[in-house]
Amino acid sequence: MTKKEQDILIAGKKLFFKYGLKKVTIEEICAEANVSKMTFYKYFPNKTALVKKVFDTLFEARIEIYLKMMRSDIPFSEKMKKILEMKREGSAEISKEYLKDIFKHSGTEFSAFFDQWIQRSMKVAIDSFAEAQQEGYIRKDINPKLLLVWVERMADLLSDERVLDEYESVPDLAEELAKLFLYGICGER
Structure with a gap:
């Protein structure tokens, strides 16, 4: 990957995370990356291709870190x-x-792409929890597929404006949901 392509990826990620996918324009990405539109189009045919590359790179790295840790x-x-x-x-x-x-991408050009990554991420998590269950770290009477449904419902909460409005920041909400999932309402043991 060239430095210019990497600069575009970094700029795209920064702007997407800050403003969302819809509001960010190619012009803003180019300005942030300090590249011309011509350079942008040399590497990416459109914003959708950049979004996909940003998230492919991000998800692959996070899944690798997660699996190594598990x-x-x-x-x-x-x-x-x-x-x-x-x-x-x-x-x-x-x-x-x-x-x-x-999480409200239904009907957009990103629908299938994000659904694929969400399903892949959940499968990795469920597989690692099933392994932990076999090793006796998670109760054996819990169906791992129920965990999958639980995680899907947590994703629904991340897109619920009533829930988002209750938290100062996304990290606070993400951490509280993860604690609820991992420890229930009784806390760590």
Whole structure:
């Protein structure tokens, strides 16, 4: 990847996270990356292609980090704490506008793309939780597919404006949802 392409990716990510996908223009991305529109089009045929590349890169990196951590020898309780840290760090730059665009993408050119990544991310998480269940870290009487549905409902909460309005920042909401998922209402043990 050339430096110019990397600059465009970084600028796109920054602007998408801050303002959402719909509001950001190619001109704004070019200004942030300090490249011409001609340079932008050399690497990306349109904004949709850039959005997809940004998220492919981001999701691949996060899944790799997650799997490496889950396969590590640290105690399971520490893994759960690290998941919370990853959620907070991963959402630190994200705006409410971005979340609304991501989770209310139905009918847009991004629908199939985001649905694919959401399903892939959930499968990775559920597979690792099923493995932890086999190792005795998660109750054996819980169906891992129920966990998948639970995670989907948490994603619904991330796009609910009533919920978003209750939190100062997206990281605060993401961390609270992750704690609720991991520890229930009783807290850490």
